[in-house]
Amino acid sequence: MRIATNIIVFHRIMLICAKTEGADMKLKMGSKRYTLVIIPDANSSVRRFEVPKLIPYIAGAGLMTLVSITLVLYVGHARNASVANKLQTQIVSRDAEYTSTVQEKNQTIEQLQNQVIQLSQQTAEMKAKIDDIRKQEDEIRTITGSGQVKISSADVAPAAGAMGGSSTQASNGEVQVLVEQTKSQLSDLDKSVDELKDSIADTKEKAIEAQQKLRITPNIWPVDSRTITSGFGLRQDPFTMRPSFHSGYDISAPRDTPVHVTADGVVTTTGSDSSHGNNIVVTHSKGLQTWYMHLNKMLVQKGDRVEKGQVIGLVGTTGRSTGYHLHYEVLKNGVSSDPKPYLP
Numbered sequence: 366m367r368i369a370t371n372i373i374v375f376h377r378i379m380l381i382c383a384k385t386e387g388a389d390m391k392l393k394m395g396s397k398r399y400t401l402v403i404i405p406d407a408n409s410s411v412r413r414f415e416v417p418k419l420i421p422y423i424a425g426a427g428l429m430t431l432v433s434i435t436l437v438l439y440v441g442h443a444r445n446a447s448v449a450n451k452l453q454t455q456i457v458s459r460d461a462e463y464t465s466t467v468q469e470k471n472q473t474i475e476q477l478q479n480q481v482i483q484l485s486q487q488t489a490e491m492k493a494k495i496d497d498i499r500k501q502e503d504e505i506r507t508i509t510g511s512g513q514v515k516i517s518s519a520d521v522a523p524a525a526g527a528m529g530g531s532s533t534q535a536s537n538g539e540v541q542v543l544v545e546q547t548k549s550q551l552s553d554l555d556k557s558v559d560e561l562k563d564s565i566a567d568t569k570e571k572a573i574e575a576q577q578k579l580r581i582t583p584n585i586w587p588v589d590s591r592t593i594t595s596g597f598g599l600r601q602d603p604f605t606m607r608p609s610f611h612s613g614y615d616i617s618a619p620r621d622t623p624v625h626v627t628a629d630g631v632v633t634t635t636g637s638d639s640s641h642g643n644n645i646v647v648t649h650s651k652g653l654q655t656w657y658m659h660l661n662k663m664l665v666q667k668g669d670r671v672e673k674g675q676v677i678g679l680v681g682t683t684g685r686s687t688g689y690h691l692h693y694e695v696l697k698n699g700v701s702s703d704p705k706p707y708l709p
């Protein structure tokens with residue numbers, strides 16, 4: 366009998382695995398067995414167990430399987446832990462990213478809200494400027510006698526400016542209300558600007574008409590002098606000393622003082638006679654004429670178109686005159702009239 370022995374010492378237990386070979390006959394029949402000897406300690410009796418030869422293999426295979434499964438589970442767990450760790454890291458990173466993005470968005474929203482407030486303030490300022498332009502336009506129309514213009518006015522409440530004091534964060538609802546108000550105000554201002562544009566065009570036309578009317582109206586003094594030696598109406602004739610009608614103004618002025626035509630017009634008469642001396646008649650519009658007498662020199666000819674303020678002659682004492690002066694006469698539809706209403 367041959368015994369192959371493996372001994373394992375564990376605490377005080379000795380385990381002897383012995384492969385027992387039975388009789389040659391049994392060996393031939395394949396009835397091999399292992400004998401398991403357990404020696405608890407020196408004072409205890411030895412215990413023997415015989416186990417079929419396949420059992421250790423089955424146990425070994427089971428152990429290997431268990432170890433393999435454990436290994437697979439461990440590797441799987443380690444891999445899952447790694448993935449979980451990566452995911453955790455990603456979540457933390459994303460969370461920080463989202464927090465940063467939200468902060469940026471909040472800042473952008475605040476900037477936009479501030480821009481809305483500024484836009485509202487600019488709208489109010491624009492409204493004030495348009496109102497100012499409208500007042501100036503009214504003044505121009507008053508000056509030119511064109512009458513006032515009634516234009517619908519947009520009521521723009523100025524947005525609250527930064528004046529200090531306590532304040533709270535504007536809510537989205539409040540900002541939205543301001544946005545709607547500003548949109549409405551800008552729409553009204555757009556309408557006002559359109560109306561103002563039309564109104565100013567009309568005012569310009571009226572101003573041109575007024576300017577034209579001024580140009581054709583004899584409303585300036587013909588000479589620099591304001592010394593009237595004889596007015597319009599009845600007077601004592603300087604030659605006959607008898608009451609007579611004086612049909613214009615006698616304005617005393619030194620010899621060769623420039624004589625200005627008092628409105629745009631056309632020279633219709635240049636003549637010389639013993640009564641009026643060298644004299645010029647200028648025809649204006651709307652039935653008005655002006656007459657300049659006793660000139661020393663005449664600087665225009667019949668048919669000349671003359672502009673208001675142009676020098677047409679020089680003061681003299683020609684004709685029925687007692688000294689250097691200009692006889693200035695205004696005729697309305699051919700009838701002499703008092704020059705006074707035409708002079709400034």
Ligand SMILES: [Zn+2]
Nearest residue numbers: 613614615692
């Ligand atoms: Zn006179």
